[in-house]
Amino acid sequence: MSQKSKRTGFVVFIIIVIIAVAVAGIGIYESTSDGTNATGNPSLLPSQKRSFFKDVEPMKKFQKQYIAALYIEGVIEDDGKTYNQEWLLTTINTLKNDESNRAILLYINSPGGGVYQADEVYLALLDYKKAGKEVYAYMGPLAASGGYYIACAADTIYANRNTLTGSIGVIAGQSVDMTGLLGKLGVKSETITAGKNKNMLNYNCPLTDEQRAIMQGVADEAYTQFTGIVSENRHMKLADVQKLADGRIYTAEQAEKNGLIDHIGSWDDAVSELSLKISNPGCKVTTCRYEKSENFFDMLSGVVTNVTGSKTLSSLGLPETLAGEIQPDVPFPAYLYRK
Amino acid sequence: MFNRQKYKEFARIQLKKRWGIPVVMTLITFAITILLEIPYARNMIDTVGQQGAASSSNLWTVYSQVMHSYKQTGLESVCGWISFFISAIITVAGYHVYLKMSRGPEPVHFGDFMEGFNNWWRAILASLWMYLWILLWTLLFIIPGIVKTIAYSQTYFIITEFPEISVTRALDISKRITKGYKGDLFVMWISFIGWGLLSCITCGIGFIWLVPYISMSMTNAYHGLMKNALEAQIITVEDLKG
Secondary structure, three states, X not given: OHHHHHHHHHHHHXXXXXXXXXXXXXXXXXXXXXXXXXXXXXXXXXXXXXXXXXXXXXXXXXXXXXXXXXXXXXXXXXXXXXXXXXXXXXXXXXXXXXXXXXXXXXXXXXXXXXXXXXXXXXXHHHHHHOOOOXXXXXXXXXXXXXXXXXXOOOXXXXXXXOOEEEOOOOEOOOOOOOHHHHHHHXXXXXXXXXXXXXXXXXXXXXXXXXHHHHHHHHHHHHHHHHHHHHHHHOOXXXXXXXHHOOOOEEEHHHHHHOOOOOEEOOHHHHHHHHHHHOOOOOOEEEEEOOOXXXXXXXXXXXXXXXXHHHXXXXXXXXXXXXXXXXXXXXXXXXXXXXX | OOOHHHHHHHHHHHHOOOOHHHHHHHHXXXXXXXXXXXXXXXXXXHHHHHHHHHOOXXXXXXXXXXXXXXXXXXXXXXXXXXXXXXXXXXXXHHHHHHHHHHHOOOOOOHHHHHHHHHHHHHHHHHHHHHHHHHHHHHHHOHHHHHHHHHHOOOHHHHHHHOOOOOHHHHHHHHHHHOOOOHHHHHHHHHOOHHHHHHHHHOOOOOHHHHHHHHHHHHHHHHHHHHHHHHHOOOOOHHHHOX
């Protein structure tokens, strides 16, 4: 009985060893095999997945080359549902350092966002280009204001025929003066400050002419920066850009006519042209897209904030849409298109 | 009474001149664990490599980026479960040897370790049953999860020593015999930290001897808990029959 049970146990042991070796083998094979995104993680880059098994043959290196389809979606801010500044900058930097990456094809669907954030991305893309790599941009439904600002870093800009772009302008800040309403309600709100303009733009402080001039100065400076970048990258005269940059949006056709974009076409058209530009037709395209992992509590807190915000405004007899105006989630000053 | 020092002292005596098989068992366990961890390690190293290349100047940034970008793949999930079941089977096989060593001074053989693998099916069932209960308790908070992990810690010993007992009853007995001693068991685990740190300094080589020492001590603690429970009539001999 004992010998028999030892034999059976030995068989189980051998099966375990075989399973362990098979698992290890699959793990190693996954590392060395070709194909993008075997892990399902869009931020993992193919060449780095295989960096431990150095392929030195030029042919293999050529086959490994890829274009990164980098998605910029949503409001350009530090951390949003579809956008994360840190992730984006790190990804651009990683792509810059990755030998197998040859180009970035931006997919932009954004109404813009913070001046600071948009410029940071713009500069990161310029830095990427210093490594001798190409940047193309493809515009989705909306690539306005800060979205267009980032697109200016591209060598060539493509747009879908239904894209809305432009909105070249700046929102320096906004004042919602609630002193009248608070007075009606019998609410006294006071902010203790030192410095006569410290409380400017606060809801309990009417905007003075001096404060208006201060904010205008901020807006003008950011506007000059924006138009300067458009002029430089689109090879247009500054005066011509300023004529176009009155904050309006343009259709793809209007933008093409005015030199704000290069071509109207499809995503595939942009991929094809870029592949030819880097002398690697049929080059692989790897998706790099930010995915926020939202847990149950995030969802819950979002719902609670929306409901309580709306309820408060309703109880004051104000439209619920004012919530976005009073508590903007966009960093100011902003290159932002407001519908 | 729970006498930690005594259990450890007994363990040293019991292992004297019988280190061979426990050490071999530990080496085999290490080897299999390493093999099973390769897919996980590969993904993690790739992520570290990627994020490290991107922001190598700041260690904390690298860490946070790695945690941000790291995602478990389907293969890893499957491997995770395989690894979970296999480690349960190996643990039970190991306990089979340690229980034999605790009963008498006669030498143990590699065949005894192999004999322990016969319990593979019960080991899988026990691990799943324990996992389910620990998971449910952890949903409440992390502390209840830890407390229950200690409460169920004797299950593998019980299913190894009493093959007729069902897995569910083994878990129940484990819960009963550890009642009032969970703190002692926790302290006993903590008391090996010093040896653990010392083993880390030796690049992990020390663990080849530390793991048998801990296992043997825990086996003695199990005998002590069982004896206390029988004496206090928390469990009866009838409970230990199938």
